[in-house]
Amino acid sequence: MSALFDIIASAGLWAAVLRIATPLIFGTLGALLCERAGVLNLGIEGIMTFGAMIGWLSVYHGADLWTGLLIAAIAGGVFGLLHSALTVTLGLSQHVSGLGVTLFASSFSYYVFRLVVPVAGTPPTIVPFQPISIPGLSTLPFIGPAFFTQTAPTYLAILVALAMAYIVFRTPVGLAVRMTGENPHAAEAQGVNPMKVRYGAVIAGSALMGMGGAFLTLSAFNSFFPTMVQGRGWICIALVVFSSWRPGRALFGALLFAFFDAFQLRLQTAVQGVPYQIFLMTPYILSIVALAVMSRRARVPQALMQPYRRGER
Secondary structure: OHHHHHHHOOHHHHHHHHHHHHHHHHHHHHHHHHHHOOOOOOOHHHHHHHHHHHHHHHHHOOOOHHHHHHHHHHHHHHHHHHHHHHHHHOOOOHHHHHHHHHHHHHHHHHHHHHHHOOOOOOOOOOOOOOOOOOOOOOOOOOHHHHHOOOOHHHHHHHHHHHHHHHHHHHOHHHHHHHHHHHOHHHHHHOOOOHHHHHHHHHHHHHHHHHHHHHHHHHHHOOOOOOOOOOOHHHHHHHHHHHOOOOHHHHHHHHHHHHHHHHHHHHHHHHOOOOOHHHHHHHHHHHHHHHHHHHHOOOOOOOOOOOOOOOOOO
């Protein structure tokens, strides 16, 4: 028990929680925005992979880190535009389109990476974002090193979560998005163009997904490898359900999963004689349990995955 308490009381654990949660926050908010408008975006895994690759590649070829993050967001938005054209304009299956985007974006990422970077024993690296110590806060006992010595994208992810919570529930734009996800015909009757809203939500949400992938190569690590996303996109889809499509709860869900993940990494060294695979699967088991409990009370947007065609009822 003392070992468990020491882990929980460690500032390093909570600093790791914020780092691990950052790509999940970006990805979950992006998926949430898409689904609030009525579009399921299963392209998230591929979009995050391409964002990680193109952001890293931009910096590797001379761009600054913020430009790399912006390019990853733009690239994510382009894939969101493709997904919107297939699902919003053509009315194709959102499941099939999303999986197609994931397969295409993931494969294209590896192709571009190998086209530009020759095969080598050691992947080339960049200088990533460095932790920022916030004056007056980073020196506080425990809290300072745990929460106020993070890289800039982590602070940005938290600000985006807070901003999205305000926009979705406190602004006319957020009302239009929610109306479109619930009843696009009623939204149209109020002068809202549901197709434009869905396009905008999917493109903006996909841009956030690209930024989540870029965090992995521009902040968490300093190089790219094709499997680095490791299912984080699918975790984000689950976290949207866990959050009941609310940005504040999405932030909490990402932090909760990150806590499970960071905790099991430290348990591997504190507890001897237990196969490490047990620890690796622990965060996923706990997340499934939490998802099962929360999803029973979740209220799904009524028009989610339903194509909108003007004039039809």
